[in-house]
Amino acid sequence: MAVNILIMIYKSRFTKFHYESREIDYLKGYCKVKILDLSELLKEKKEIQRKKIDTDEVLEIKSFLDLNKYFKTTYSQKKNIYVINFIEYPESIKDIIFFCILRYYKYKSNFILIRNNNPGHIREEKLLGNSNPVIRVLKTSTSSKELYLRMKSFTYGLLLKIIRCKEDYEFLAGSDWDISEKNNKVKKIYGHSIDYSRHLREPPRILQRKKNYAVFLDNPSPNQIGDASLSGWKIYATGQKYYPSLRNFFDYIEYNFDINILISGHIKTEYPVKLEIFGNRNIIYGETKDLIYNSIMILNRASTAVGYAMLYSKPIIYLYSDEIKNDIHDMNTINNFQLATGGDIVNIDDYQTWPKFIPDINLDKSEEYIRRCMSTCKNKGPNYKVFIKEIMGN
Numbered sequence: 001m002a003v004n005i006l007i008m009i010y011k012s013r014f015t016k017f018h019y020e021s022r023e024i025d026y027l028k029g030y031c032k033v034k035i036l037d038l039s040e041l042l043k044e045k046k047e048i049q050r051k052k053i054d055t056d057e058v059l060e061i062k063s064f065l066d067l068n069k070y071f072k073t074t075y076s077q078k079k080n081i082y083v084i085n086f087i088e089y090p091e092s093i094k095d096i097i098f099f100c101i102l103r104y105y106k107y108k109s110n111f112i113l114i115r116n117n118n119p120g121h122i123r124e125e126k127l128l129g130n131s132n133p134v135i136r137v138l139k140t141s142t143s144s145k146e147l148y149l150r151m152k153s154f155t156y157g158l159l160l161k162i163i164r165c166k167e168d169y170e171f172l173a174g175s176d177w178d179i180s181e182k183n184n185k186v187k188k189i190y191g192h193s194i195d196y197s198r199h200l201r202e203p204p205r206i207l208q209r210k211k212n213y214a215v216f217l218d219n220p221s222p223n224q225i226g227d228a229s230l231s232g233w234k235i236y237a238t239g240q241k242y243y244p245s246l247r248n249f250f251d252y253i254e255y256n257f258d259i260n261i262l263i264s265g266h267i268k269t270e271y272p273v274k275l276e277i278f279g280n281r282n283i284i285y286g287e288t289k290d291l292i293y294n295s296i297m298i299l300n301r302a303s304t305a306v307g308y309a310m311l312y313s314k315p316i317i318y319l320y321s322d323e324i325k326n327d328i329h330d331m332n333t334i335n336n337f338q339l340a341t342g343g344d345i346v347n348i349d350d351y352q353t354w355p356k357f358i359p360d361i362n363l364d365k366s367e368e369y370i371r372r373c374m375s376t377c378k379n380k381g382p383n384y385k386v387f388i389k390e391i392m393g394n
Helices: 016-021 065-074 095-109 135-142 144-163 193-199 241-257 288-293 306-311 328-341 364-374 382-392
Strands: 005-010 034-036 057-060 083-084 112-117 167-173 187-190 213-217 260-264 297-300 316-320 344-347
Touching: 005 112, 034 065, 057 260, 065 095, 083 095, 095 144, 187 382, 193 288, 193 364, 213 241, 213 288, 241 260, 241 288, 260 288, 260 297, 297 306, 306 328, 306 364, 316 328, 328 344, 328 364
Parallel strands: 005 034, 005 083, 034 057, 083 112, 112 167, 167 187, 213 260, 213 297, 297 316, 316 344
Antiparallel strands: none
16 A cells, blocks of 8 residues: 555546646556545635546545544544645635644644646736736726725735745746745745646647648637636626637638638537537547647637647737727736747737738747746656655655
């Protein structure tokens, strides 16, 4: 039986995507893995409940009594316990209670606590260039609900500084996220983003297609609830205007470049194989890496999956609309991504901005993006090997 116990704590529902991206099958060969799914206990926002994965590694925690019982039973086993907490910031009183329980058992059992800091995308420049967080929040909030939620989060964040227990390790990917103080006694472990680690584990497959194609990396909104609406952001894009313009743009690309467009489905959506909003083009889930590798161009609004385009040297076009250009959050993200990766920015409502040629590839930007956002240690193996070797010492 494995001596080490690895606990991962999630606030969102733990799905097949999480299972694969956190390399659970690989980690199970070295330690006992347990996923604590706290989605039923801590959820406060209304969201689309994605299908949970049915596996023995996942334990659904529905009360603080259940959480306390699990920690108490686990630390009494006198084994080496490693905890990765994926709940970074508190958003409610329940979250604060969770952090208090975590702190209590951290000091009672002295388990090894790891902070995961490998989001896989650029660290965006601060909006409006104002370093004062309160002023920045006031200037960039798009609705009273967003302002309320951000100020509440800011207040809880101040409280967290008091009750948060210090991590033993910080698992990093990319120089953009290597920002913690050097003298804070937290040991830094340099790994990879989820996408880069997947690239190391699973070389891309060759897909046989009758015709060259571009990939559109879908967003949940405006057709479904996304992270932005859950955060109280004013959603400027409407399905009535956005999708007809998107279909017209797709028609133009297919006709002028003599290619097809395939839709890479977002993990937070569950669409059928074809859907009218995309002009009945094929929607494909779970194959983003291979789709990008075999494509000739990437279309997106600002997806973290553009990391694969950087890895495989693919041209990128970022899309917005007349509605989206009024959205300070979306446009800031699109502009920052384009600045980091190169490529074109196109307004799908303004045909004069539509491309006449496939954008150039900037190899220097590709290397810089990989270093900044995906991996600062490309000679290392996938994340599970880095974790086992440098944290567990196996």
